[in-house]
Amino acid sequence: MAVAAAGLSFFKLSFLLSLLSGGSNIPDPISRPGLVGKFPPSCNRIECPSYEVIHAGNGYEIRRYEKTVWISTEPIQDISLVDATRTAFFQLFAYIQGKNEYHQKIEMTAPVISQVSPSDGPFCESSFTVSFYVPKKNQPDPAPAKNLHIQKWNSTYVAVRQFSGFVSDSTVGEEAAALSASLKGTAWANAIKKSKEDGGVGSDSAYTVAQYNSPFEFSGRVNEIWLPFQIDI
Template sequence: MELAGFSFLKLSFLLSLLSGGSDLLNPISEPGLVGKFPPTCNRIECPNYEVVHAGNGYEIRRYDTTVWISTEPIQDISLKDATRTAFFQLFAYIQGKNEYHQKIEMTAPVISQVSPSDGPLCESSFTVSFYVPKKNQPDPAPAENLHIQKWTPRYVAVRQFSGFVSDYNVGEEAAALSASLEGTAWANAIEKSKEDGGVGADSAYTVAQYNSPFEFIGRVNEIWLPFQMDD
């Protein structure tokens, strides 16, 4: 009975990360929460990073090498709908539906790499990824219709906001992050990385979600703009 209950909690947790929570129980969003450590990372494993700069409404982090298990790109007009589709694949994966028949511990964040369409009613492309725990990273389990992303160390420009992620606020938060970076050396590095086809070139921005649907206080979400630069 306990195992069934634990699996249900894991399922609820991952579904919430991928679906954006409840629109009916959505606390007031507080954007620009620079430097707030996601409380979820005190309970479950998250990737390591170093804050190298704190700006007005953003911070710059340097992440170590990380490994992610990712869906194939999903075409949809809705981030929430696309990530609900991805949920079934990722939850089955951590429950043991992989080539190693291996159960995987829950981690955070779940990220969605977003490549918006040119038109307001056209489909965008969403790649949803689960952070692979460190103990599994040397030999991550392959799985059908999923692929492994091995990220080299990289910089990430980050904007934090609270509440639940929705189709309406992610674009606004991504635009606000870009605006806050204007005129900085970081903006130049991000643009150069995209032009060179390097880190960050495959998506416009990434949405990182950390919380379960049962947490209504202290929610932390992030917009990421990954990039490369010479150390």
């Protein structure tokens, strides 16, 4: 039993470290930007937040997520998303392994999200907040932990652009720009702008990167750029 438990912990360690370090330099042989509506394969195996597709546009979709809870690092200053998420990994992996005030082990979930607030210059540090989705059974009373904080999102709309392959510093900015371009001139773009001005979810970040896959999946990988926003109804 001890050997099996150690093996499981090692697998979790490998899984999370890859998610939070940009995966591998091996390219996805079927890498395609601008995917729409592809269900992340990992969500067939582990818990992911549920959502409803409100609208499918040209290269994007609009989703509505119900209330979600995330455990998040404090903002990390770095010039690299890959390096920042690698730094965040150690805190978050320790948390789900039981290094929290409840000494509670937490089940693996997806996606891992990184909220990105870019710098003003090409060689200046940006700010990254990296988060795990808290399983539904833990959401009523999520375990607190030192140097981590809990984010509780009310029902939230998200504009989403999917892309495949392994996440890298060179791709995320391009994908985020492509999402913004595809939304230009739509009512969704106006709603996102207003939500940011009103201090809604994601107002402190330019965009969010969501990563779903195991490092052992070299094809069919699904990543997403998120622009969360609220709509007053």
